[in-house]
Amino acid sequence: MSQTVRPRRSVLYMPGANTRALEKARTLPADALIFDLEDAVAPEAKEAARTNVVLAAESRAYGKREIVIRCNGLGTPWGEADIAAIAQSGADAILVPKVESATQVTHVVSLLDTAGAPSTMAVWAMMETPKGILRAEEIAGAHPRLGLFVMGTNDLVKDMRARHTPMRLPMITALGIGMLAARAHGLAILDGVYNDIQDSEGFRAVCQQGLEMGFDGKTLIHPSQVEPCNEIFAPSAAELEMAGKIVAAFKAAQAEGKGVVTVDGRMIENLHVEQAERALALASAIKELQAAA
Ligand SMILES: CC(C)(COP(=O)(O)OP(=O)(O)OC[C@H]1O[C@@H](n2cnc3c(N)ncnc32)[C@H](O)[C@@H]1OP(=O)(O)O)[C@@H](O)C(=O)NCCC(=O)NCCSC(=O)C[C@H](O)C(=O)O
Numbered sequence: 001m002s003q004t005v006r007p008r009r010s011v012l013y014m015p016g017a018n019t020r021a022l023e024k025a026r027t028l029p030a031d032a033l034i035f036d037l038e039d040a041v042a043p044e045a046k047e048a049a050r051t052n053v054v055l056a057a058e059s060r061a062y063g064k065r066e067i068v069i070r071c072n073g074l075g076t077p078w079g080e081a082d083i084a085a086i087a088q089s090g091a092d093a094i095l096v097p098k099v100e101s102a103t104q105v106t107h108v109v110s111l112l113d114t115a116g117a118p119s120t121m122a123v124w125a126m127m128e129t130p131k132g133i134l135r136a137e138e139i140a141g142a143h144p145r146l147g148l149f150v151m152g153t154n155d156l157v158k159d160m161r162a163r164h165t166p167m168r169l170p171m172i173t174a175l176g177i178g179m180l181a182a183r184a185h186g187l188a189i190l191d192g193v194y195n196d197i198q199d200s201e202g203f204r205a206v207c208q209q210g211l212e213m214g215f216d217g218k219t220l221i222h223p224s225q226v227e228p229c230n231e232i233f234a235p236s237a238a239e240l241e242m243a244g245k246i247v248a249a250f251k252a253a254q255a256e257g258k259g260v261v262t263v264d265g266r267m268i269e270n271l272h273v274e275q276a277e278r279a280l281a282l283a284s285a286i287k288e289l290q291a292a293a
């Protein structure tokens, strides 16, 4: 089985009002970029930020990196104008903050259609409120254009009146619900941000935790987080070696009419072959993205 996989190991946010960051992102090895119009932009800078991010997306100066623009919420004075501008920007996706219902997703899709967005423009949803988490399954199945969930752990901590802790015990339920809902509907899913830019050890530990939970990658706030995140979310050399062995051994077993085999003492069935093929496909997609940078 051949699989198409889009690398989304590292997804870097930047404030739409920060033209230096928008320019610097052209040279950063992040797999995807989120130009933010929402929380990282002050009210008086919203309109200028909208112009900046549309120009940046239109510039096509980011190679094969996926370009995403986060709009303001529909209940704000800027939401609808953001969506109309994003529709025409050539961005790969729009990221909608604080999604709490399936209707919100379908409403954004109809606004994009009215504004003439190409049908290839995906919708990504932020899962970052208690209501959104409790309705995650309904939201995940809202519309075929919805491609991805982004966990918003800062807003969740605020709304839950929880605390940021090293291994995120207060967040585990929400992260798990978001994960299950996303996978049940075939969506990709990204982990939330790590606020302490100076704490590289804590950052690596949380990336590893996100990988083990099944996240496709992590959202980031600073260039220094990109490379460690890329490393942790890429299949390791040992994993790829094992994946190659699994695929070859299973093929040989199938030729002999067997459906199960052992590799290095471990039982291998069809489902392990699927996982191995996915790792190989991701590694080759990463190589392709790096070659285009
Ligand atoms: C956090 C920051 C404000 C720190 O900025 P600064 O002090 O300027 O950082 P440095 O001096 O260390 O920057 C070094 C160079 O890197 C560039 N830079 C910094 N950050 C970015 C970035 N995000 N993208 C691209 N380039 C960046 C600087 O321009 C410097 O470049 P140079 O001139 O060459 O030296 C800042 O990092 C920042 O604004 N980060 C992003 C904040 C953001 O977007 N927040 C919103 C998203 S997070 C969120 O909302 C989560 C979610 O909704 C939730 O609820 O959880």
Ligand SMILES: [Mg+2]
Pocket (backbone or CB within 6 Å): 039, 097, 128, 152, 154, 155
């Ligand atoms: Mg948020």
